[in-house]
Amino acid sequence: MSSAGECDGTPESELIPDGNRMTRLRRNLSRWYAANGRELPWRATHDPYRIWISEIMLQQTTVAAVIPYFDRFLKQFPTVDVLAAADENDVLRMWEGLGYYSRARNIHTTARQLVAERDGTFPEDADELQRLPGIGRYTAGAIASFAFDRRAPIVEANTLRLYSRLLGYQGDPRSSAGQKLLWRFAEEVLPRKQPGRFNQALMELGSTVCTPTAPDCPKCPLRTVCRAFAENLQSEIPRPKPRPQITPVVEASIAIRRADTYLLRQRRPEERWAGLWDFPRFEVGPDLLSQADESPERMVPFLQQSLRQPLEKLTGVSAELTSVVTELRHSVTRYRIRLICLEAEYRDGRLANGEETQQWCRPEEFEGLAFSVTGRKLARLLSQRDIGSS
DNA sequence: CATACGTGGTG
DNA sequence: TCACCAAGTAT
Known part of the structure; x- marks a missing residue:
């Protein structure tokens, strides 16, 4: 041996x-x-x-x-x-x-x-x-x-x-x-x-x-x-590191608009990107994946249905999804994430937690906050679009 | 010892 | 597109 x-x-x-x-x-x-x-x-x-x-x-x-x-x-x-x-x-x-x-x-x-x-x-x-x-x-x-x-x-x-x-x-x-x-x-x-x-x-x-x-x-x-x-072993040494399997995931990011502000939340300590600011974000269940494969716009009503409760639970507010802003793809650790970014119109409700971890934020204020890469991409898109429409 | 933690570049 | 890799550490 x-x-x-x-x-x-x-x-x-x-x-x-x-x-x-x-x-x-x-x-x-x-x-x-x-x-x-x-x-x-x-x-x-x-x-x-x-x-x-x-x-x-x-x-x-x-x-x-x-x-x-x-x-x-x-x-x-x-x-x-x-x-x-x-x-x-x-x-x-x-x-x-x-x-x-x-x-x-x-x-x-x-x-x-x-x-x-x-x-x-x-x-x-x-x-x-x-x-x-x-x-x-x-x-x-x-x-x-x-x-x-x-x-x-x-x-x-x-x-x-x-x-x-x-x-x-x-x-x-x-x-x-x-x-x-x-x-x-x-x-x-x-x-x-x-x-x-x-x-x-x-x-x-x-x-x-x-x-x-x-x-x-x-x-x-x-x-x-x-x-x-x-010994001509350059290509055998060192032994390669075993890689974990990659799991595909679909998520939705919701930019809730209230007048000239959007709702941001600070990610909790136990979440990925802990402490960074982000738009409310949810995993989309496999039952909606078939819809996701169609044109993203067609998903909006389904997402409205399935995300209404989670959105209220997470943020305290209710909102109506209006449109798909963009789609982002990124890989993180062992996940390959397809992120559908939507815009929503604020309806009612007040922020569940204090102003500490959630706040309504004007696009100009995004620059001073730390986001993850995808959060930043969406933040920039909204800022640019906002300037264009005003 | 295995796993979580992020992202961008490369062949 | 996709697997692999990068001046690792904490738990």
Whole structure:
């Protein structure tokens, strides 16, 4: 019986390269990075605040997507003190469209904590950093090494792939055993001098050369020490992550108009997009799906029937659906959502909850509120249409 | 150890 | 169109 890590007969304990190969690896990578490292907005500094913000934004998010957000965010909140003094809604507003909004809340919480408890300074130690909200093992290592040049290891998407290939590790690198091996390698490969720069070099190589599909091995400075390359296993390593099944869903978003305002609600803590503003939104039962497949306009009477009660229960008001504004599609986690956006005319009733979580809002006021992406798209459509009709 | 959490880009 | 992937963390 052999474990997943030794399918090819090599025990995991022997996968870590010896001293000579480590030395060659470090030298080759360092030279390569000097010539090939990209200039990124958060690389030109050792400011822990900037590095922290960039690392949080980069969690599960591409560099290209982050850059404009990073620039805007730093302009609005240039220091940890400014961030700590801001309202949460304004922080979320800057985060709008980036996803994983708990990151924005954690950033805000952490900023306040640092200002309150440490005069706005950051811990320099990875273990201390990891105690802060939203900072896990990777991010702690990244901040400690990039900002303070601590010898802290990192393992994330790029390095997980790079290390797995370098070691020729055919087991599951996300498993407990795989993680243990990779973190050990990450620690042992780290040089005494400029560990932060070296960590960045590892990630850079992983993201630009040792790519998920079609890695550019001929250009890789580490091909001579790469076990996957030696055995031509680049396309087998790392083992792909299993993906959950996608479920199609139909939802309806209702923009209830009352004079020159629309009803908005703040999503509850247990809902997706918790705390963000949205138009009242409902799942459309499978019984209406057949109607949904017809022209959307034909759905209006059916939706009027089926949504009247839920709408009253959720908001406290009743309204008459008038027309379909647009249809949006988006995927979120394991759902593919077809969102039918409708307009409705307010009839009667008063808001169920206080003005805290529901409010009548003029389109000009939409800009200041944080929405999810689909909520923002509908908000913009209504604003534009409103201007056009007035 | 599995799952929730978002969105946009790519082949 | 669609599956896959992205500088992960919290529970």
